[in-house]
Amino acid sequence: MGNRNVNTTLQGALILSVAAFIAKLLSAVYRVPFQNIVGNTGFYVYQQVYPLYGIGMTFALSGLPVFISKLIAEAPDLPSQQQVARQVTQWVWGLALVLFGGLMLGASTIARGMGDVQLTPLIQMVSWMFLFMPALSVGRGYHQGRFNMLPTARSQVIEQLVRVIVILVAAGWAVHHGWSVYRMGTWALSGGTVAAVAALLVLPRWRQRDVTTTDRIPHVGRRLLVEGGTLCLLTAMMVLLQLVDSFTVKNGLVAGGMSDLAAKSLKGVYDRAQPLVQLGLVVAVAFATSLLPALAEAQQRDRPQAFKQLTTTMMRIALVIATAATAGLISLMPWINRLLFGNTQGSDMLAVYMLSIILATLIQTYNSVLQSKNNYRLTVVALVTGLIVKAVGNHWAVAHFAGNGASWLTVMSLGVMFVIIWYGSAQEIRSGIWTQSFIRKLIGCTILMVAGVQAVGVGLEHLWPAMLTGRLAAGGALLITIPVGVVIFFSLALSWQLLTVREWLAIPHAKTILRLWQRLSQHGGK
Structure with a gap:
């Protein structure tokens, strides 16, 4: 790769990093005023269904575009790039229709699994945003693959900004007009679809009618499933853990003897951890992965010493920032809880949940190192194992230890993921990073x-x-x-x-x- 291409790649990575930071910051911060407007039960209603939206957002915002950009960049010329985009569009449309149909038709079954059949219309509302996933993910991936990062960056920020505005307006309107929390939640979750439309409006179309090719690129579907699916799963790690909570925390609290209404309220309190953890992750991962472009360059130019040095620097910075943030949040949790949410309810379980910032930061940062070496399998094994630990133990832990049990199971599952990733990776990558x-x-x-x-x-x-x-x-x-x-x-x-x-x-x-x-x-x- 020439210097010009390397510089273009580094500049593009910086633009995307800034846009991703802004988008994630918006996604974390809005939950605080939203909870203040709608209360614990209203927050519970929204957060029960949010992980389903979060998975779709991961597909359209980061997971699939990154993989598609890789396919586009590998294509030798413009006709081939457009042919790749067309093929990927067909595959992603198939996935989108399956997800849309599954959520729309299975909404009542999913809601019953979450222990609250009134969540059905909220789940159906979320399903509509999946119909915009093909255009968003392929459009972003196409422009990224051609080293034009501005369209993706602009659409990411616009999407999150519009979604936050719709959510907060819907919450304020619902409270002012005395809507039920379920009607409020349905309108708030419509923000995902409205935001997808806004993002599409500012994302330039990639098709050029004057260039055609009939040769199909081999193995696109298989690579989309294996590599693209892996990237999406890894990016959605915390959202998948939240999805397990949606099916087990409220049900576990009821199984432990709590009334249905009290269980909904406590699940809403438990979900206060999400914006705090997301904020900690955004800051820690942003600092650590600022070195990611340089890491990719070292790998491309086959400079193992520089690669190892950058890996060590990334992991040390990640641990330092994440540890400082976690310790600060835990020690100040009662005051943070009171300032942001109006009381100190659930401060103990929120403090335990903050430990996940350290582990999730290390997993995400080290996974970036493994991805730069095209090593996906180890992280998938770790992720699946950690999710199984969470899914198997969460209901029992919540029934016996309430919200503290769910917090500890999240920390434990992340711990299992990190141990598998760390000890399963090559010795030369991880040796000497953290000395005594x-x-x-x-x-x-x-x-x-x-x-x-x-x-x-x-x-x-x-x-x-x-x-x-x-x-x-x-x-x-x-x-x-x-x-x-x-x-x-x-x-x-x-x-x-x-x-x-x-x-x-x-x-x-x-x-x-x-x-x-x-x-x-x-x-x-x-």
Whole structure:
């Protein structure tokens, strides 16, 4: 690959990374005002069906476009590229019609499986967005495969922005007019279809009528099923775990002796974890995978030393950022819960769920390394095994330990996935990434950060008793404790040399922090 193509690829990857970050941020943040508008039961109704939409969004937004772009990029000329796009469109249309028909006709069966037959119209509403999946996934993949990332980036951001607006408007309108939570949920989930239409309107058509070819590209269907399906499954990892929760948490709570209404409300509280985990994942994975284009370039140019160095840097950054975020969220969970959702209900089970940020970040980051080597099978085995652990144990865990049981099963299933991926991958890829010295320093930074944050929190509670009950006061406390935690963690990380200078510089905007630290160190030494 020439320098020009490499530069184009790197620039395109950066554009897509920024767009994906914005889209995921929007997808995480809107849930907080939405829950505040509709309450626990309204949030439960929406979140029960959301994983079905989330799977479709994964197909159309990231999983299939990435695979299709690979097929397009492999084609030698424009006629071949368009022939690939036509063939893939036929296959994806077949998949879309199967999913649409399955959800539309099987909605009542799925709703009964979730323990709430009133969810039927919501599931049917979600099915419509699958009809837009072929045009969106093939259109995005075609432009990406021709190294034109702007159409995909623009359509991703527009899609999420429109969806969030529709959801919040539907929620506000429903509450104002006294709609049932199920009618509200149906209209809120229509945002997926409306957003798909908006995304299509800003996505240029890929067909060019003046270029035709009749030669069919071999094995497209098989590759779509194996490679494309694998990418989609891996991208939808957290959504698939949520889907298991949709079938088991509310039913498990009822089996444990809770009333139907109370079970719906507690499932809504349990689902508060989703925006917090997604936000933690977005930040941690974004920092870590900022090196992904360079990793791909090292693999393409057959530079094993550079590849190993970048892998080590990515995994270290991923663990550091994810650990700091997880520890901060756990130690501040009661205040975060009160500020965002109005009370501290379920803070314990939410704190346990936050542990999944570390494991999910490591899985997603390391999976990027394996993908760059075209190694998919190991991660699929890990994902399927983890999902089986979650599916088999979740109902029992919830019936005996309520929401805490579901949180621990999520963490356990992610742990199983990571162990399989880590120990099943080649020794030369994973050796030397985390030394004992690195782990000791990271644990020390984390413990002292948590201790410092807790000490400041106890002091604030004595000086400001309203913080125990007031929502705004909790927000004020967080404005003080979060910066304290950040300063403690990164001051210790810098002074103990948790990361090398090269690794620090790989983090976006870290150069400014290093310069500031250097000035402070010089000033302190005088």
